[in-house]
Amino acid sequence: MRARKVAWAYRAAxxxxxxxxIVAELDAxxxxxxxxxxxxxxxxxxxxxxxxxxxxxxxxxxxxxISIARVRGRIKARRDGRRFLxxxxxxxxxxxxxxxxxxxxTVRVNDNGRSVSA
Numbered sequence: 001m002r003a004r005k006v007a008w009a010y011r012a013a014x015x016x017x018x019x020x021x022i023v024a025e026l027d028a029x030x031x032x033x034x035x036x037x038x039x040x041x042x043x044x045x046x047x048x049x050x051x052x053x054x055x056x057x058x059x060x061x062x063x064x065x066i067s068i069a070r071v072r073g074r075i076k077a078r079r080d081g082r083r084f085l086x087x088x089x090x091x092x093x094x095x096x097x098x099x100x101x102x103x104x105x106t107v108r109v110n111d112n113g114r115s116v117s118a
Contacts, residue, residue: 004037004038007038008038011023011026011038014026026038027039036057044058044088045088046087046088046089046092047087047088047089048087048088049078049080049085049086049087049088050085050086050088050091051083051084051085051086052064052066052067052083052084052086055086055088055091058088058091058092058095059091059092059094059095059098060095061095061098066086066091066094067084069094070084070086074094074097075090075091075093075094076090
C-alpha cells in the first residue's frame with residue numbers, strides 16, 4: 001500500500017508541474033511491464049465490454065482464469081476479431097460467485113498433515 005501512495009504522490013507532483021506527457025509516457029511503460037497498479041484505476045459501467053486482461057483485473061484473477069471460465073461456460077463472451085470480449089456485469093458476477101464458493105469451502109487436514117477441501 002505504501003508503494004502505491006508514493007507512486008501516486010510522484011504522479012500528482014509531475015502532473016501539477018505540467019509534465020502530463022511524462023506521466024502518460026510512464027503510465028505506458030508501467031502498463032507494458034504489467035504494473036497497472038501504478039496508474040489510476042479505470043472505472044467501468046456494467047454494460048462495457050472488456051478484454052480478458054481487463055476482465056481479470058476487475059475480477060482480481062489472471063487473464064487465463066477468465067478464458068477458462070468462458071470455456072467452461074461460466075461467463076459469456078463475444079468475439080472481436082481474434083479475441084473475446086466480456087461484459088463487465090458478467091465479470092463482476094463471476095468474481096462474486098468465485099468468492100462465494102471460496103467462502104463456503106471448508107478446509108480440513110488429513111492424517112498426513114495435508115489440507116484437503118471438504
